[in-house]
Amino acid sequence: MKRDLALLLGILLALLAALLLWALHATLALEPGPRLAELASARLEETGVSNPVTAVLLNYRAYDTLLELAVLLAALLGIWSLGPAPAGYQRSGPALAALVDWIVPLAILAGGYLLWVGGHAPGGAFQAGALLGAAGVILRLSGEPSAGLPGEPAQRWLVVLGAGVFAVVGGGLLASGFGFLTYPPGQAKWLILLIESAATVAIGVTLTAAYVGGRPGSGTAHNGTGQSRTVQR
Amino acid sequence: MSAQFLYGGAGILLFALGLWSLLVHEALLRKLIAINIAGGGVFHVFIAIAYRGDTAPPDPVPHALVLTGIVVAVSATALVLALHRRLEQAEESAADAEGRSESASASSAAPPPRTPTERTPTERTPTELTPADLTPADLTPETLHPETPHG
Amino acid sequence: MADLLILPVLVPLLGGLLATALPVRSALVGTLAALATSLSGLGITLLVWLHGDLGTVLGGWGVPLGIGLSADGLSAALLAMASLVALAISIYAGSYFAGSAQARHFWPLWLLLWSALNGVFLAADLFNLYVMLELLGLSAAALGALTGKREAIAANLRYLLVGLLGSLTYLLGVALLYTAYGTLDIGLLGERLGPTPIAATALALMVSGLALKTALFPLHFWLPPAHANAPAPVSAALSALVVKASFYLILRLWTELFAPIADIGAATLLGLLGAGAVLWGSWRALRAQRLKLLAAYSTVAQIGYLFLFFPLLASLPPGTARDDLFAACVLMALTHGFAKAGFFLAAGLVQRKAGHDRISELGGVAQRMPATTFSIALAGSALVGLPPSGSFIGKWVLMRGAFETGQWWWLPVTVLGTLLAAAYVFRVLSRAFGLEPTPLQFVTNARSEIPALLLAFASVALLGLAAGPVWAILGFGAAPA
Amino acid sequence: MPTLLLLFDLVLLATLIVLALATVLSPEPRRAVMLFIAFGLWLALVWARLRAPDIALAEAAIGAGMGGALMLAAARRAAHRDEAAGGDGDKRA
Incomplete structure (x- = not known):
């Protein structure tokens, strides 16, 4: 049947x-x-970046990207509303811990590099943020329950940083007469870099916090149901 | 044209496959994977139509759209999994409470039902808490069934 | 001036971010942001009222590179409704969640939801709409699960998956349109789109994705549990506003973008599904044991009425008769927004007071909560379509249209649906009265009872006695006498 | 040359579809998630072939990487529960 x-x-x-x-x-x-390819590349020089995908994401269609950060935040807020995080994993052995000590800074460095090259080569805020998130995942897997994230107040500011800087820049440009997210000529490059840096941090922290899977601050979760028991690796 | 159709067609097949798996399978994780495969198919169609051969540069607009789509998909995945974990907790604590109330009713008469009075979410006296109440966070009286005998 | 179109999206977004960062002050931040958002939405409505359609393209690139925002009469009408209803929900929520740990979760998500809602009404770009719909769906599902109850979580898990499927299906349609016509801007696409099989496939994909999100029968299965198990202010927002967003989009795409393809056959299919929704939803509402479940099934039925307009619109040539039908459809959607929000808010108060919402055990609520019972009665009469409510005018124009186009078969559906609605509303009211003495106070908790009462009152009086402005803002002549 | 390229494309896509099929048809949660991650990485490879390196990077890191990590935690829980519950784990998996 x-x-x-x-x-x-x-x-x-x-x-x-x-x-x-x-x-x-x-x-x-x-x-x-005609589609948009020719048009997008014809005006690429005015966008302040030379990677066409970054130009679309942070200039032509920056509004979409702002809302995308809001979607990411909404998911995290939903996760936080469901209760505290489950307990983490058992602390890893010394060999793995030494490896983690290497991998995490490397991932953060690589994230910074990806952010920087995103202006002219493949890369950008989202890829860089994902690397930061991966560093967080590795930290949590190695036995760090908070995955290297700061306490709740700081974490809350960090997760709104991306969309916040984006929206404030947009609103500021609107207030000064340029129109929402319409960069003044010549200023696009550094404004985009500012937005992307904030977004990278926010994406990294948000992805890590989503992986941690619960509200920060209150330490480890209740342990009544067996759901949050320490999982052996 | 032919490469675009070949790759775009694969995207459509992936969409249909994901849709089928979503409709047929019961387990939530399988449904979630199915949605993600269907989404991958749709994104694949976008990437395929952006491709304009090996000489012309690809259209960056669909690429940016797909990047947005990937982030949206992973956000939704994270929320679905968190809801699922919470549902498992709620089910287990409900099963625990059931077991306990069965053993309780065997030894004594059922406790009186809670009187229907207006309650605000803050109203919660520590003595009312049972171990089952402690498990899910942020419990308010409204989250408990008023008819649940306890307290 | 058109630059200001971003404000109804930007203000709640900033408010939501601030409420996230300042959890202790989230209620204060949320209330202020709600006020500002409401004002910005009403301001845009006023601008459209005074100056006609507004449009702008963000980023200074123009279409098709940039993302357009536009507000015409249809957007403005829904924006105004959302501004008023969401403000009332916010005031109610301030009292409902006061002192609760849920407050700090509610406000940021609620403001993000509101931002997405306004964003849908103002967007002129098909992909931007996808992002907006996802933001709407994710924040709505998170809010719906806020009680932490098992049923609520299970229902919203399903809602989330269904919503994702709907968005993906919509997105595949967008991919086809972009491939064929090379733009995502609704205005430009409208100029380029012809009656081709590609456009028809895209229409089918997009409309079925959105129909899933707007819970058109038989794709409504997810709605009743999700709406009935959410906290009262969230139920009100889901039923009154969130399903309207995808309905609005179907109406706009159907009548503007896909006008060359959306012929009478396709429209009749939508009408048949609407008829199924009217009859099945009303029947299940009549059989519902719980007040909020009744309200949720009533939403399924009321969505059905809106789709009955589609075959009539398709068979009428442009002119006054068609304009009247279009305006009546919008009027019914607006009335349902006010009435259902009022109904759910009042039902939430009953649930708080009685400790449950089982209809058969509501005896005496009317005496203890006169204002709330009055809200339920008023909102109920608007759901039934009694004069002078907005849905009375809506149904009247609908039935007249059915006569004039010779599609008489929609008449018995409307009549039967109305009778069933009268039965389920009367069933609630007849159970609400008991033999307890009447207290001296009409209103016992002003901050939560008055928003419900005002919403219910608006659905009856504001939109019924003064329906003219709806016709005016849509750019049509006077309302039918 | 074009035939060779076409053959290459066909092999790429056939592998992709087979990976997706294997993922969808795998009832064991951990195996399904592993296959899903492999599918995501292969998808990224195909996108790199279609000259979308940015998106390939994002899919590998975010779609397959983060999504896979999230799912893996859930799959591990499901597997633990199945082991603990003995036979009746599948009814709520």
């Missing part, structure tokens, strides 16, 4: 896929319209 249903759904979805494939084929067979 259940197998039949799965089969039926499979057939229906195969039909849907066939329809979509046909639609995609028909779409691609059209005269390729």
Whole structure:
């Protein structure tokens, strides 16, 4: 019965896929319209960065990126609302600890590098922030319950830093007559770098805090249900 | 054109596969993985249409859209997993409470039900707490079933 | 001046960030931000009222590179409704969560949700809408699970997954449109779009994704548990506002972007689903044991009415009759926003007072909470569509349209739905009265009872007796007599 | 040359689809998540081939990396519970 249903759904979805494939084929067979590639590269010089993807993310479509940071924050706030973090992992042995001592600074350095090259080569705030997040994950796995994050008040300021700086820059530009997130000529480069640096820190902290999985501050969680027991690695 | 269709088509197949798995499988983790695969398929379509051969530079706009999409997807994944963990906790503590109330009713009469009075979320006397109440954080009287016999 | 269009998104976003950073002061920050957001939304409505449609492109790049914001009559009408309803919910929430640890979780998420809501109403870019919808969905699911109850978490987990699926389906449609037409701007796409199979596929994908998010029958299965188990202010926001965001988007895409493709056949399909929603939702509301579950099923039914307008709109040529139908559809959506928010807020007070919301055991609530019972009665009459509520006018125009276009089969659906609604509202009211003595006070807790009362009152009087402004802001002539 | 490239593309994509299928069809949580991470990394590889290095980097780090780490913690819990509960773990997995 259940197998039949799965089969039926499979057939229906195969039909849907066939329809979509046909639609995609028909779409691609059209005269390729101008799209945005030429336009985006034609005005790349005015954006203050030379990596086209960074230009789209932080200049042409910066509004989307601001809201994307808000989405990340909303997820973390949702996680925090569900209660304190579960207990962490057992402290790792000396060999692994020594490795962690190497990996974490390396990840942070690599994150800084990715942030810097993002202006002209592959990289940028999100990739750099993800590396910081990875450093946090490794720290937590090695037995650091807070994953290297500061206490609750500082953590709260850090997670709003990205969207905060972004929105304040945007609002400031609006107030000074340029329009929301319309960078004044010549200033785009350093404003983007400012926003990206703040975003990198916020993304790193938010991803780490999401991995920790609960409200900070109150130490380790209750241990009544066996859910939060220390997991052996 | 052909490379675009080849890769874009693979994206559509991934979307359909993820959708199928989402509808067919019961376990939450499998549903979540299915959604992520379907999402990967949609992103793949964007990357495929941005590709314009090995000579022309690719269209950066879909690339930026996909980057946004990836971050949104990981945010949603994190929230889903946190909700899931909380649900497991709530279910386990509910099962514990059930077991305890069964043993309690065997030895004595059922405790009187809570009187229906207006309560504010802060109103919570320590003596009312049972071990089952302590497990989930931020419990307020409204979160407990008023009909749950306790206190 | 059009630069100011960003404010209804920016103000709550900044407020939400500040409320996150200052958890101890989150209620104060939240209340102030709510006031400012409401004012900015009403300000934009006023600007549209005075100067007509507004539009701007962020970043100074112009379309198609930049992201456009625009406010026309439809956006302004929904923005105004959201500003008023969300302000009332905020004031109520201030009292509801006072002193609770939940307050510090509620305010930031609520302000982010509001930001996304306004963002949907003002966006003119298909991908920006995707991000907005995700922000809306994530913050709504997080808020809905705030009680920590098992049912609430399970319901919102499902809501979150369903929402993600809806957004992805929508996004795939956007991918097809971008491939074919090379832009994400709704205005530009509207100019380029023709009646091609590609556009039809994209329409089907986008509308089915959004229909899932707006809980159109039979995709409504996730809504009743999610809305019924949230804290009262959140239930009000979910039912009154969040489902309206995706409905608004369907209406806008259907009537503007996809006008060349959305023919009578497709519209009739939507109408049939709407009819199913009206009958099934009303029936389940009548059978519901709990007050908030009743309200949630009533939302399913009320969403259904909105879709009954689609086949009529499709079969009428542009002109006064069509304008009236369009305005009546918007009017019904607005009325439902006010009425359902008022209903849920009042139901939350009943739940607090009685300790439960089982309808059969509500005896005597009316005497102990006269203002709240009055709110339920007023909001209920607007849900039924009694005169002079806004939905009375809406249903009247709907039925007239069904007559004029010869689609008489929508008439029995409307009548039957109305009778069922009358039955479920009367069932609640008949249980609310008991034999207890009446207290001297009409209002017992002003900060939470008055917002509910004002919302319910607005659904009946403001939108019923004075529906003219809705027609005016949509750019149509006078309201039908 | 184009045929060789086409063959290369086909192999890339076939592997991608097979990885996705294996992920979706794997009932054991930890195995499924491992396969999902492999799928994400392969997807990143395909995107690098499509000249999207930025996005490949992001998918590898955020989609497969962070997403996978989050899921792995959940899968480990599910596996522990299954072991603790003996046979009846699948009903709530």
